[in-house]
Amino acid sequence: MNITPLDITQKSFRRSFRGLDSEEVAAFLALVANEFEGLVKDLNTLREDNRRKSDELGEHRGRERSLQETLVAAQRASEDIRESARKEAEITVADAELQAEKIVQGAHQRFLRIVDDINELKRQRVQFEAGLKSLAEGHLRLLEAFREPTSKDEAVPFAAGRKKLATDES
Numbered sequence: 001m002n003i004t005p006l007d008i009t010q011k012s013f014r015r016s017f018r019g020l021d022s023e024e025v026a027a028f029l030a031l032v033a034n035e036f037e038g039l040v041k042d043l044n045t046l047r048e049d050n051r052r053k054s055d056e057l058g059e060h061r062g063r064e065r066s067l068q069e070t071l072v073a074a075q076r077a078s079e080d081i082r083e084s085a086r087k088e089a090e091i092t093v094a095d096a097e098l099q100a101e102k103i104v105q106g107a108h109q110r111f112l113r114i115v116d117d118i119n120e121l122k123r124q125r126v127q128f129e130a131g132l133k134s135l136a137e138g139h140l141r142l143l144e145a146f147r148e149p150t151s152k153d154e155a156v157p158f159a160a161g162r163k164k165l166a167t168d169e170s
Contacts (some may be wrong), residue, residue, distance in 0.1 A: 005037040 008029055082115070 003036070005033040005040065008033040008036055 005024060013022075015022075050085060
């Protein structure tokens with residue numbers, strides 16, 4: 001049963017033979033009604049505050065939930081970015097290693113070609129020197145064969161004549 005301040009003020013008592021002083025009872029009832037009315041107002045204010053606080057608490061919980069979801073999404077995005085960067089770095093390193101291998105292989109092939117070229121040039125030099133020597137000896141023999149013998153040269157054998165020819169030229 002809810003008693004309101006109006007119930008208290010409208011409450012009437014039966015009269016008895018030696019009953020209570022009705023003015024005193026009425027004054028007391030008015031005092032109780034005023035106090036009770038203040039309590040009811042305080043209660044209503046507290047209920048309103050409680051409702052407002054509950055609403056605010058609900059909003060804060062909603063924001064907290066939203067922030068937590070945002071944080072989780074940011075963490076996932078961060079992990080995805082980190083994983084993507086790691087994969088990209090692995091691909092970059094693999095590409096760099098492949099290019100380095102190609103460069104080393106190209107340098108090695110070039111080195112082998114240069115060594116082959118050097119060997120071929122050495123072979124050609126030896127062949128050229130041998131050809132030149134044989135050509136020079138052939139020309140020398142031709143010169144000696146067509147040279148007119150003199151009395152002095154007749155006494156000199158072929159090899160000695162060659163030595164003499166070399167000293168004459170110097």
